[in-house]
Amino acid sequence: MKKNNQKLYGYQTTNRAKHNLKVHLILVCKYRKKLLVRGVETDTKNIIRDIESNSDFDIIEMETDKDHIHLMIQYIPRVSISAIVNRIKSISTKRIWKIHQQFLQKHFWKEKTFWTDGYFVCSIGEANPETIRNYIANQG
Template sequence: MSFRKPRKSSHSVFSVRLHFVFVTHYRRKVITTPMLERLREMIWQVSRKLDCEVLEFSGEADHIHILLDFHPKNSISAVAGCLKSSTARTMKKDFPEQIKKFYWGKVAFWSNSYYVASAGGAPIEKLKEYIKNQDSPKD
C-alpha cells in the first residue's frame, strides 16, 4: 500500500484504514470470477456513498478482502452491514443460478460474522513511546 495523506472533514483530520474479510455462508465456494468482479464494483459503489475509499479488494471462492480508507462519521458495524447486505442482494439478483447451486430458500449469502482490523500507521510500541515522551505542562 502506498502512502496516502490523511483526509479532512470540517472538524477533523483522519487516517483510518480497516481490513475487512467477509466469508460466504457455510464457507461454501460459491464466488466465481464474474461474481468477484461484480462484488468489486458493488464494494466501490457502496463505499463511495459512505464517504469511504477502497484501497484494495480481492477474494477467493469463499471469502473477500477489502482494505478501506474509513470515514469516522460511520460506525464499523454499519459499514460492514451496508457492504454485506447490498452485495448479498446483488449476488442473488445477478447470479441466481449460481447461488441456487449452494443456497436454498432464505439462506444468507454471507456468514453472520465478519473480520475487521485496523491497518497501517505506526506500530503500537512506537505510538506508546511517542505519547509517553510528550512534554509535561510547565507550571
C-alpha cells in the same frame, strides 16, 4: 470523503478533526461455500465498488478468494465499521442474487443469503505501535 474524484489515502480533514482511519476487513461466504467463482467474484467486486461510490468510505485494496473477500478500507470517524459492513453485505447480497440466482439457488435452496453473519476487522496503522508508545511516554 472523495475530493475531486481523487482518492486520498493519507490524513483526511472533516469539520474539526484530522484523521487517517483504515481497517482490514474480511467477509466470508455463508457456510464457507466457494461462491466467488465463475464470474461471481468479478460481479461482487463491481457491486462493492458501486456501493463505495455512494458511501462515506474508500476501498484502497480488494481481492477475493473462493470463499471470502479481503478489503482495505479508509473511513471517516462519523461512520462505524458495522454500518459499512451492513451496507456492503445487504446491498451486495441483493444484487448478487439478481445476477446469479440460478447458481446461488443450487447452494441455498431456502434462503437468499450470501455472507456469514460475522466478519473480521482489524485496524491498521501507519506508525509502529512502539514509536507511538515512546512518543506518548516522552511528552511533557
